[in-house]
Amino acid sequence: MKPKIFLARKVPKEVEDYIAQHCDIEKWNGPGIIPRHELLKLLGDSEGLLINRELIDPELLDSAPKLRVVSNNSVGYNNFNIEAMKSRGIIGTNTPSVLDETVADLVLGLILATARRISELDRYVKTGQWQGIIGNELYGTDVHHATIGIIGMGRIGECIAERAKFGFKMRVLYCNRKQRAEAEERLGAEHCSLEQLLQESDFVVLMTPLTPQTINIMSDREFGFMKRTAIFINASRGETVNESALIKVLEEGKIRGAGLDVFDKEPVDPNNPLLKMPNVVTLPHIGSATAKTRFDMAMLAGQNLVKALLENEPANLVPELKNI
Ligand SMILES: NC(=O)c1ccc[n+]([C@@H]2O[C@H](COP(=O)([O-])OP(=O)(O)OC[C@H]3O[C@@H](n4cnc5c(N)ncnc54)[C@H](O)[C@@H]3O)[C@@H](O)[C@H]2O)c1
Ligand SMILES: O=C(O)[C@H](O)CO
DSSP states (O other), X not given: OOOEEEESSOOOHHHHHHHHTTSEEEEOOSSXXXXXXXXXXXXXXXXXXXXXXXXXXXXXXXXXXXXXXXXXXXXXXXXXXXXXXXXXXXXXXOOOSXXXXXXXXXXXHHHHHHHTXXXXXXXXXXXXXXXXXXXXXXXXXXXXXXXXXXXXXXXXXXXXHHIIIIIHOOEEEXXXXXXXXXXXXXXXXXXXXXXXXXXXXXXXXXXXXXXXXXXXXXXXXXXXXXXXTOEEEEOSOGGGBOHHHHHHHHHTTSSSEEEESOOSSSSOXXXXXXXXXXXXXXXXXXXXXXXXXXXXXXXXXXXXXXXXXXXXXXXXXXXXXXXX
């Protein structure tokens, strides 16, 4: 008999067909994102669950007594309550690597958009303000040969460093839980303390996972170390930044600008002051959102689910849930 699984989000037909070869599928057929209470109600006796960052906590696990595997269609898995999953022996998987280059492209996009004021000047042209040669009050800053500081030099961080080094001839600083000898050799990246990175970088890029150690890793003190001319980019998770502290330094002109793909609360509140600032470029969490990459992620999430349910050696287990 095939194991029963629940698809909390729509996946491409090819992915669903692949899963259907191995599992009996139940799925959310309603419009939009499945409401939490529906998910709890519909999980029933599913053994597997495929999600897009829905919260996996004791309440959800208690509502699904037969659940064995949760496949996250996302590389970040801060939505997993690791202790609750561990204590129940639940396997958790994610989608590393397939999105690295796509997310790195987006980060460079945010760097260029903020430094060269692309969104701001696009609005300037479209609102009929372009009346002649622009004055120096609208000039941007150079990206090439500037210093980039990457906080969290993992898979995506390294792809960003590669683009910065070879595409833009930048000096690359990084701080990471562990020193990365290979990245240093290949990319000439320099390992340093967070404080030094903040003090010396023209572009500070936050790319760590969200963990208890990285919540508010950027707050008043850290923004205080940044240069007045520096730009802050966040493509990790909103909660890695103390958003009030970011708003404050931007309002006080203590940093030059920010490029944000993620927010404390998503979707972002339309009254969030960050949305009113011309020197802040905001995006709706689209780091991995290209057609090919989102397809590859969904297929990998489907394969992870099937492998974990049917094979002894499942793939892409999240590190904290290995050997449970
Ligand atoms: N904006 C998006 O759409 C998007 C897309 C993909 C990933 N992400 C986020 O990016 C994160 C990173 O993804 P990845 O695949 O590169 O992960 P990864 O595990 O390969 O890299 C993360 C790096 O951060 C380092 N790190 C962890 N805690 C740290 C700390 N306290 N200080 C310094 N470094 C620390 C780790 O050592 C690791 O090298 C994901 O967890 C996710 O939250 C966002
Ligand atoms: O972590 C990820 O994979 C991205 O944030 C998209 O969900």
